[in-house]
Amino acid sequence: MSSSNSAKKKGPGHWSTGLLTSMEDPEMRVDEDDQCVTIKDKYPKARYHFLVLPKEKINSLKNLNGDNVELLKHIQFKGQEIADKADKHLLFRFGYHAVPSMGHLHLHVISQDFNSPCLKTKKHWNSFTTEYFIDSERIIKQLEKKGRIEIDTSSSETLLKKDLQCHICSKKLSTIPALKSHIALHCVSRKKST
Ligand code: AMP
Ligand code: ZN
Numbered sequence: 001m002s003s004s005n006s007a008k009k010k011g012p013g014h015w016s017t018g019l020l021t022s023m024e025d026p027e028m029r030v031d032e033d034d035q036c037v038t039i040k041d042k043y044p045k046a047r048y049h050f051l052v053l054p055k056e057k058i059n060s061l062k063n064l065n066g067d068n069v070e071l072l073k074h075i076q077f078k079g080q081e082i083a084d085k086a087d088k089h090l091l092f093r094f095g096y097h098a099v100p101s102m103g104h105l106h107l108h109v110i111s112q113d114f115n116s117p118c119l120k121t122k123k124h125w126n127s128f129t130t131e132y133f134i135d136s137e138r139i140i141k142q143l144e145k146k147g148r149i150e151i152d153t154s155s156s157e158t159l160l161k162k163d164l165q166c167h168i169c170s171k172k173l174s175t176i177p178a179l180k181s182h183i184a185l186h187c188v189s190r191k192k193s194t
Contacts, residue, residue, distance in 0.1 A: 016103045018042070023053055023104075031082060035074055038082050041108070043118040045128060048086040048111040052079045058105040061096055061139065066147035069140065076136040079109040087111070091188045094136040097127055099156045107136055112167065112188045120176065123160045129167040130159040 010016055022028040023037045030050065031038040041049040052075045058064065064072070076094055083092040091112040100106070110128060119125065126132060134151070142149055164173045168186045173179040187194045 010103065016101065019051065019053060019102050019104045019106060031078065033078070035071060036078055038078055038109075041110075044116050045119040045124055046111045046114045046116050048083070048090070048092070048109070049116070050079070050082050050086075050109040051106040052076075052082070052109060053104055053106045059103055060100060060105055061149040061151065063105070064143055064149050066143065069143050072136070072140050072143060075107050076140065079107050079136070083109055083111070089189050089191075091190050093128075093133065095133045096136065096139055098132050098134060098151050098159075099153055108133070114167075114180075114183055119180075122162075122164060122176070125164060125176065125179065126160045126162050129165070130162055132156060132159040 019039070022039045022042060025039075028039045028042070029037055030040060034055075036052055036054050038050050038052045041051055054071055054075060056071070058068070079094045080092075083090075083094075092109060093112060094107060094109055096105075096107060108128070114125070114128070139149060164176070164179050165171065166173065166179065166182055166186075168183070168188070171182060173182055
């Protein structure tokens with residue numbers, strides 16, 4: 001497919017622009033200020049799963065420069081705020097996917113119980129529990145240091161195919177149902193995961 005063709009196919013209405021539609025949807029929007037909007041993830045992979053998006057048109061991490069450091073810090077702050085509101089005792093992570101599927105920059109705010117019927121595949125699991133998920137703090141540090149974000153995507157596909165492994169005790173499990181039964185035994189609180 002030529003790049004102009006691909007751009008056309010990803011225009012308004014294409015599934016990959018769905019986050020923009022959800023940003024405008026009062027049913028999906030949970031918070032808003034002058035710089036960003038927080039929405040519920042439509043297919044949550046944990047008990048609490050939100051996305052924080054800038055209002056400014058920024059497609060992905062690749063489009064950021066040194067001037068965006070404060071914006072990214074603000075996005076993370078808003079993420080922490082919504083996590084505290086949801087459950088201030090539960091452990092959350094705040095980060096970005098190395099290779100996002102959806103257009104428009106979005107920070108994942110996800111509780112670490114991963115207790116959700118929408119979490120169905122190895123790809124889902126590995127996208128939130130391997131290095132495919134990059135913590136917001138790391139992204140901000142890199143942007144401060146280099147003025148741009150460089151992500152080595154050469155191992156991304158391999159990461160998504162990794163064997164299933166518990167994110168808390170590293171136990172290997174052979175199926176998603178077995179993994180889900182196992183992680184339900186862990187207590188995922190901010191003080192200490194056991
Ligand atoms: P990523 O792989 O970082 O692009 O993740 C995109 C996220 O957006 C996934 O967690 C999806 O469940 C979520 N998602 C997909 N479509 C929508 C939508 N229309 N509104 C809200 N969230 C969505
Ligand atoms: Zn475990």
